[in-house]
Amino acid sequence: MIFSKTLLDRCISCGYCLPACPTYAMTGDEASSPRGRISLMRALETGHLEDDDPTLAEQASFCLGCRACEPVCPAGVEYGNLLEEWRDHQWSGRRSPLPARLLMALVSRSWLVRAQGLVRRHARTVTSASGPSLMLGCVERGLFPRVSHAARKLAPGLSVPKRQGCCGALHAHNGDSGTGERMAKSLGDALPGTIVTTSGGCAAHLAAHVGRPRVRELSEYLVEHDHLPSGRLLVDGRVARVALQDSCHLRNGLGISRQPRELIRAVAEYVELPSAGACCGAAGTYSILRPRESGEILSVKIDEIEAAEVDFVVAVNPGCLRQLKTGLRKRGSRVRAVHLAELLVIVPR
Structure with a gap:
């Protein structure tokens, strides 16, 4: 069967x-x-x-x-x-696409994932005995280390345990869900208390294997704990116009879409993109395995962002953030793609 x-x-x-x-x-x-x-x-x-x-x-x-x-x-x-x-x-065994196998092999080695922090200086704290804990993520700590620093500025009570590896979502989506489940449970054991993640995809995967009550995506956590910003984000003397790209797994898997919008509206003029809730084409390894189709989806998204005349487009997942940054850079756009945490910390307090 x-x-x-x-x-x-x-x-x-x-x-x-x-x-x-x-x-x-x-x-x-x-x-x-x-x-x-x-x-x-x-x-x-x-x-x-x-x-x-x-x-x-x-x-x-x-x-x-x-x-x-x-x-x-x-x-x-x-x-x-x-x-x-x-x-x-x-995709069992060697029938899995080679790029996916290579990425899974890399993130399976916790020491290699953690070594990114030696070069890319993500957030660090003295580990709390009970949490809540900030999950660093395997991709985000290397590509976007400022996100974890921003998350801790927004919620200083978050601890950042040292010995945390990958959550296993990459494996689950690429033909090795058994390993993905084991990695999620191992990470759950390594992180005390509530696990707060700045990655929508990781949030959905962790929630499925360590239990929804233990997992909170950052926007969800900030709203629940009334960590709402009070200032306004200005660009050229006016209130900034900001759009959002939903994380597919966060929106469709966990039903989280209101909270990031609520936080953006608190500091800026929120602009809803026509396809904000539709995939940007990043989709984990999809942009690597199917670059033509991924680019086709992204091109439509960049058209919408440009037409909306926004100053920022916000992502709540590192894969989406990388995808948007790539598309906007290739288009020569003035729009900045940022993580939600990065946007909120530049708001004057």
């Missing part, structure tokens, strides 16, 4: 997922929709399609894994879990 029967049987093929799916919007191809992919999964499960079928290989890779189909599904299909089971089978 490849798939959990209860998960696979839940889909009633109603089609509500089709308008929410970015790859279906790109192609109009039924096979590139959640409903179509679940039909392919059923064919694989029953033996009507073999493992090496080219359509199976293509669609397992083409899916963004954004889970935008889940909130609109009347039957409550857990598509994200089905996709993990599919890739566990489809």
Whole structure:
């Protein structure tokens, strides 16, 4: 058995997922929709399609894994879990894409993940015995170390335990969900108390394996604890115009979308992008494995950002932040892409 029967049987093929799916919007191809992919999964499960079928290989890779189909599904299909089971089978061993295997090998080595802090000086504290704890993340501590410093300025009570590695989300989304689960539980054991993360994707993965009550994404934590900024962010003497790019897994997996908007509105003029809740094309390793399709999705997003005439576009996930920065730089845009924590700490107090 490849798939959990209860998960696979839940889909009633109603089609509500089709308008929410970015790859279906790109192609109009039924096979590139959640409903179509679940039909392919059923064919694989029953033996009507073999493992090496080219359509199976293509669609397992083409899916963004954004889970935008889940909130609109009347039957409550857990598509994200089905996709993990599919890739566990489809991408087992050396059938996993080489770039994904290399990245998973790197983040599996906690000492290597922690070594980034020797060069990129992320936040540090004396470890608290009870938390709450700030999770550094494997990508963010290397690419965007200022985010952890900003998070601690916003919530000084957060401790930053030293010996923390990767949460395993990268593994879960790339064909090794068993290792991903073990890594999440190991990180949960290493971080005392409530775990606060500045990465939406990590938040959703951790919540699934260490329990939702223990996990808080930063905007959620700040709103819950009334760490609301009181100043206004000005640009050229006027209130700044700020847009948001949702984290797919934060919005679709944990239902968190109000809190980052509430924080932005407290300090700036919030501008809602038409596709703020749709994937930016980063999608974990997707921008590496499928650069053409990722770039196509990003190009539409950058068009919207430019048309909105905003000063900043905010991300709540490091992969999204990297994607937006890359797109804006290539376009020669004046718009700055920043993490929510970075935006809030530049507000005058």
